[in-house]
Amino acid sequence: MKIKIMIVDDQRLMREGLKTILDLEEDLTVVQLGENGRDALDKIPSVQPDVLLMDIRMPIMDGVECTRIIKQQYPDIKVLILTTFDDDELIIDALKNGAVGYILKDFSSEKLVVAIKDVYNGNFIMQPEIAAKVISRISGKAKESVCYNTDAGLNINLDLTDREKDVLKLVGKGMANKEIANKLYISEGTVKNYISNLYSKLEIDDRSKLTIYAIKNQYI
Known part of the structure; x- marks a missing residue:
């Protein structure tokens, strides 16, 4: 197709x-x-x-x-x-x-x-x-959140698990779920679950904002 x-x-x-x-x-x-x-x-x-x-x-x-x-x-x-x-x-x-x-x-x-x-x-x-x-741009304005409708971009000490941080890092590098799954030796379904958890914890509602958050907070 x-x-x-x-x-x-x-x-x-x-x-x-x-x-x-x-x-x-x-x-x-x-x-x-x-x-x-x-x-x-x-x-x-x-x-x-x-x-x-x-x-x-x-x-x-x-x-x-x-x-x-x-x-x-x-x-x-x-x-x-x-x-x-x-x-x-x-x-x-x-x-x-x-x-x-x-x-x-x-x-x-x-x-x-x-x-x-x-x-x-x-x-x-x-x-x-x-x-x-x-x-x-983001590093130069550390107090300016680029994730609108949330202050999550200001907080790098949120309660993220080590695996959630691993997933966040790879999302920040632009990897698709399949690539993340292969990299971390987990299933795509598990990757989706981790990303859903990140959305909830960071009050972010799409992947582009999650990528910006990862860049802003130096996960990559």
């Missing part, structure tokens, strides 16, 4: 070029194109994409706001931010609102294909230079 992709970018040449590239892959298919966040929200119900490639700065509705709404209304859709902008505020805003990755448009087509497949399979994707910006 092919991975269904939607591309949202205000530059026609960019979205059509990406479509041409991605449609060459046997296991990928671009099912829709969008000009901005509002256009994307209007079109999503008719195509139900698995992965949405989202630009971040667009007219009418930007990628951050669109991602927030998508994660509320369509929590199973994976939003991968693809942009020319590497502003740290935008990076953190996008991740806080549910994006599962943030990559720049200078990414090679081969790496983009791999990134799409990775996020579809549950991985968290971030280029090293983007990760460095996030870590620098």
